[in-house]
Amino acid sequence: MIVRTLDEITDTAADIKTENWRSKRIILARDRVGFSLHETTLYAGTESEFCYQNHIEAVWVIEGEGEIEDLGTGEVYELRPGSIYLLNDHDRHRVRPRTDLRVACVFNPPVTGREVHDENGVYPVVTLEEAEAIEAAEAAETSTPAGSSE
């Protein structure tokens, strides 16, 4: 059993901050449970476009209000506490929070925490092995004496 708190995640590498949103990754690929679980806050008045070509995402609104537009169909849906949207078809979509929107997100395959949205709001696939290699490389870099060129 693993027990954590959101407070422990706050301001760590698993707490991703951007201009439009902030996402605390509660459970990641390294936990090896087949999904990742995030608490994400999308900021009031922003507009964000996303399309997860390589992931399925479920989003459950815990707090706040706004709307989501399915960019494939043009349909717009209201979001309020208790709203759920499931991007089961890699749907391109735009989210417009009217207030700060706090949501629970589940990703399959799990996010490693090393993905960065590209210019299309797409997450690339990063395997757990790749993420671990990045982390190992960073750790090696950190432990290299200052001034070393290697």
Place this chain on the structure above:
Amino acid sequence: MIVRTLDEITDTAADIKTENWRSKRIILARDRVGFSLHETTLYAGTESEFCYQNHIEAVWVIEGEGEIEDLGTGEVYELRPGSIYLLNDHDRHRVRPRTDLRVACVFNPPVTGREVHDENGVYPVVTLEEAEAIEAAEAAETSTPAGSSE
């Protein structure tokens, strides 16, 4: 894209009510996304023992307070908004909510909605095919004229 609300799920077959808890299944195996997502309320003052021998479960406390005991180690952890526990090792555990405890649960493999906790608090594995067969049989039963013995 699939859009739902918790209100739509309330009092349907996906809203499971027991003496100690109630669980609204937001996303189930039939959605074919590789996980299920539930809003569960564990009632104040109750004590429930669970052990998911066939599933991994992540639980995130949204509202309320209580404690969880890892029955393998005897360790007790406080639960409050922002607490997360991950039953990554099919851990036998007991939950004691002091207030109503509203939690988000993610299951892998996804729950079909046809599982019933047995006397040990265990969910059996029910495949999507089995769940669909049960649903088809129920639908056939419903459509059988009253009084028919077939």
